[in-house]
Amino acid sequence: xxxxxFLMMMMTVTWQFVCAQKTTSASAGYPxxxxxxxxxxxxxxxxxxxxxxxxxxxxxxxxxxKCEETGxxxxxxxxAAHMKDPSNTFKVGxxxxxxxxxxxxxxxxxxxxxxxxDKRLMHYxxxxxxxxASAQEPxxxxxxxxxxxxxHPHEWAGAKRWVKEEDLSHELYNLGHMVExxxxxxxxxxxxxxxxxxxxxxxxxxxxxxxxPGQTCVVPGxxxxxxxxxxxxxxxxxxxxxxxxxxxxxYRGKTEIKHEYSQAYRPVVEQDEAVGHAVRxxxxxxxxxxxxxxxxxxxxxxxxDRIWQNIAEKKLYITGGIGATxxxxxxxxxxxxxxxxxxxxxxxxxGNVYVNYRLFLLHGESKYYDVLERTxxxxxxxxxxxxxxxxxxxxxxxxxxxxxxxxxxxxxxxPSNICRFIPSLPGYIYSLTPTSSPKGEGSIYIxxxxxxxxxxxxxxxxxxxxxxxxxxxxxxxTINIDKNSAGAFALKLRIPGWVxxxxxxxxxxxxxxxxxxxxxxxxNGESVKSDLLNGYFVINRKxxxxxxxxxxxxxxxxxxxxxxxxxxxxxxVAIERGPLVYCAEHPDNAxxxxxxxxxxxxxxxxxxxxxxxxxxxxxxxxxxxxxFDKQGRLTTQDQKLVLIPYYAWCHRGSGKMRVWLSQDLSSxxxxxxxxxxxxKQ
Numbered sequence: 001x002x003x004x005x006f007l008m009m010m011m012t013v014t015w016q017f018v019c020a021q022k023t024t025s026a027s028a029g030y031p032x033x034x035x036x037x038x039x040x041x042x043x044x045x046x047x048x049x050x051x052x053x054x055x056x057x058x059x060x061x062x063x064x065x066k067c068e069e070t071g072x073x074x075x076x077x078x079x080a081a082h083m084k085d086p087s088n089t090f091k092v093g094x095x096x097x098x099x100x101x102x103x104x105x106x107x108x109x110x111x112x113x114x115x116x117x118d119k120r121l122m123h124y125x126x127x128x129x130x131x132x133a134s135a136q137e138p139x140x141x142x143x144x145x146x147x148x149x150x151x152h153p154h155e156w157a158g159a160k161r162w163v164k165e166e167d168l169s170h171e172l173y174n175l176g177h178m179v180e181x182x183x184x185x186x187x188x189x190x191x192x193x194x195x196x197x198x199x200x201x202x203x204x205x206x207x208x209x210x211x212x213p214g215q216t217c218v219v220p221g222x223x224x225x226x227x228x229x230x231x232x233x234x235x236x237x238x239x240x241x242x243x244x245x246x247x248x249x250x251y252r253g254k255t256e257i258k259h260e261y262s263q264a265y266r267p268v269v270e271q272d273e274a275v276g277h278a279v280r281x282x283x284x285x286x287x288x289x290x291x292x293x294x295x296x297x298x299x300x301x302x303x304x305d306r307i308w309q310n311i312a313e314k315k316l317y318i319t320g321g322i323g324a325t326x327x328x329x330x331x332x333x334x335x336x337x338x339x340x341x342x343x344x345x346x347x348x349x350x351g352n353v354y355v356n357y358r359l360f361l362l363h364g365e366s367k368y369y370d371v372l373e374r375t376x377x378x379x380x381x382x383x384x385x386x387x388x389x390x391x392x393x394x395x396x397x398x399x400x401x402x403x404x405x406x407x408x409x410x411x412x413x414x415p416s417n418i419c420r421f422i423p424s425l426p427g428y429i430y431s432l433t434p435t436s437s438p439k440g441e442g443s444i445y446i447x448x449x450x451x452x453x454x455x456x457x458x459x460x461x462x463x464x465x466x467x468x469x470x471x472x473x474x475x476x477x478t479i480n481i482d483k484n485s486a487g488a489f490a491l492k493l494r495i496p497g498w499v500x501x502x503x504x505x506x507x508x509x510x511x512x513x514x515x516x517x518x519x520x521x522x523x524n525g526e527s528v529k530s531d532l533l534n535g536y537f538v539i540n541r542k543x544x545x546x547x548x549x550x551x552x553x554x555x556x557x558x559x560x561x562x563x564x565x566x567x568x569x570x571x572x573v574a575i576e577r578g579p580l581v582y583c584a585e586h587p588d589n590a591x592x593x594x595x596x597x598x599x600x601x602x603x604x605x606x607x608x609x610x611x612x613x614x615x616x617x618x619x620x621x622x623x624x625x626x627x628f629d630k631q632g633r634l635t636t637q638d639q640k641l642v643l644i645p646y647y648a649w650c651h652r653g654s655g656k657m658r659v660w661l662s663q664d665l666s667s668x669x670x671x672x673x674x675x676x677x678x679x680k681q
Contacts (some may be wrong), residue, residue: 282351
């Protein structure tokens with residue numbers, strides 16, 4: 001198998017295959033229609049093309065290898081061996097959710113097949129699915145932590161199915177990741193092989209877990225089954241899956257275990273604050289947004305809107321990260337946003353993207369993509385190295401050198417989640433609002449700006465768009481209408497909040513430099529004007545092949561301050577440029593960045609650099625460091641402070657890093673004299 005993995009890394013067999021877009025029901029019900037990842041091809045060699053390439057050459061082969069090395073596949077093989085001969089029993093170790101690592105890796109590999117068709121990889125995935133299928137019990141139940149040794153299952157599993165679900169068994173969590181993976185595989189390849197396995201397990205859950213006599217009335221201890229079952233409903237049209245997802249949400253706070261850690265302290269429609277384990281929370285909030293959008297349940301809509309507002313106003317890091325504390329990997333109190341101890345788990349950042357994407361599909365407002373984009377470019381991709389082979393579990397905003405990227409983790413949720421998320425990016429760029437109007441008009445939303453070509457289906461008519469841009473390095477985007485058989489439609493261009501002067505959709509953070517950025521839009525060289533509608537610049541016309549839209553965003557370095565209620569950031573500023581948050585790191589600055597003061601009215605010089613073989617843009621500004629001379633007097637020294645994009649930190653060894661930089665003397669009064677004395681390196 002290792003030899004096969006080596007070949008997969010060294011060779012890509014390009015071949016022509018038809019991506020199945022069997023998504024006729026996959027968009028039904030959302031006010032805004034998702035565009036499947038199969039419709040979009042990201043341009044190689046670009047900012048995101050490099051990320052996808054790193055996933056192909058490093059991250060996914062590494063994950064497949066780790067699944068082999070750590071016994072993930074062996075668990076399925078052991079379960080199959082026991083079912084074939086019950087005298088074969090095995091000691092069950094590891095984590096009860098280890099099955100999800102192969103699922104998540106298959107999901108990411110399936111997304112990748114759209115951008116990088118690879119027949120060898122497809123065959124490899126097929127062989128892994130065969131191993132998974134062999135572990136499925138006759139009625140469809142698939143959970144190797146029990147099936148390997150039913151009399152002595154995993155210590156977290158409980159004596160019978162589902163009895164420990166609200167605690168640590170993760171049976172429904174495993175189902176959720178299996179379903180998500182199987183749907184991605186089906187959409188990428190057209191094969192129902194994995195999808196049918198997942199459907200059989202989902203049917204067991206629908207039959208055995210619920211509020212009715214003879215069923216086990218439990219809700220997930222770790223959420224994700226809710227959003228996965230909704231997705232299965234959209235793909236199959238079987239309403240029982242949507243009903244099961246709603247049951248798993250409706251009964252939260254009504255079953256045996258009630259605590260904030262898993263958001264089970266009260267019914268979901270009564271919740272108004274983000275609490276507890278941040279990943280569990282984000283997955284649940286995504287499921288709530290799904291149910292709200294697809295059922296129109298106003299109680300769900302009001303609840304998820306309240307929770308989102310709480311996050312945006314009081315619990316969101318400037319990097320888009322969520323989860324302030326390592327204690328329970330959880331949200332903190334309102335405005336509790338420490339920097340060095342910030343947890344900001346990579347999985348939580350991914351969950352934050354899921355929530356905001358679904359809320360956009362529900363409400364159609366650009367503010368959700370403002371948060372999504374901030375998370376995507378900062379707190380999410382910081383979790384994986386530029387070459388795709390090193391990972392962060394937490395993503396702090398400050399370090400004294402105690403943090404470093406790891407090649408893997410025993411609890412591998414973050415690396416395997418990165419495996420599945422990065423290749424899914426093409427599905428977040430566009431969305432649609434078809435119409436039943438006799439004229440056939442509709443809308444195409446452009447939510448993210450990156451080099452790609454998209455083939456969209458608008459009211460049954462083909463529209464081919466392409467983007468050319470160096471975003472996020474500059475704000476110039478060209479959008480071409482390469483083909484259009486849909487006639488007239490509205491093109492809705494998202495104008496990011498950072499352009500219009502809003503850091504995030506609340507007053508948690510504000511720009512402090514007085515700079516006003518602008519933007520321009522032209523069609524075929526002629527300037528066009530439009531009022532913004534929900535944050536979108538709308539151009540409604542009959543488009544023809546060859547039409548060219550040019551979008552320009554002013555892009556300058558900006559200083560940001562947090563509201564004074566965020567104690568950790570008082571007297572400090574963060575630096576942004578476009579969608580990117582910057583940080584100071586030790587290799588670029590031959591002085592102690594912890595004792596540096598940014599000028600009150602800083603000016604920034606844009607420069608070029610390279611980290612891990614990848615081009616970046618740097619910022620340089622004047623600063624001062626404080627220290628004590630031999631007589632014990634406080635002295636200052638002028639410095640040139642160099643900043644790099646936050647996502648690129650810790651590629652050059654462990655050392656000091658800081659996002660929130662001191663600007664007021666009050667923000668460094670807690671420094672010890674010894675710290676200042678050693679500030680000259």
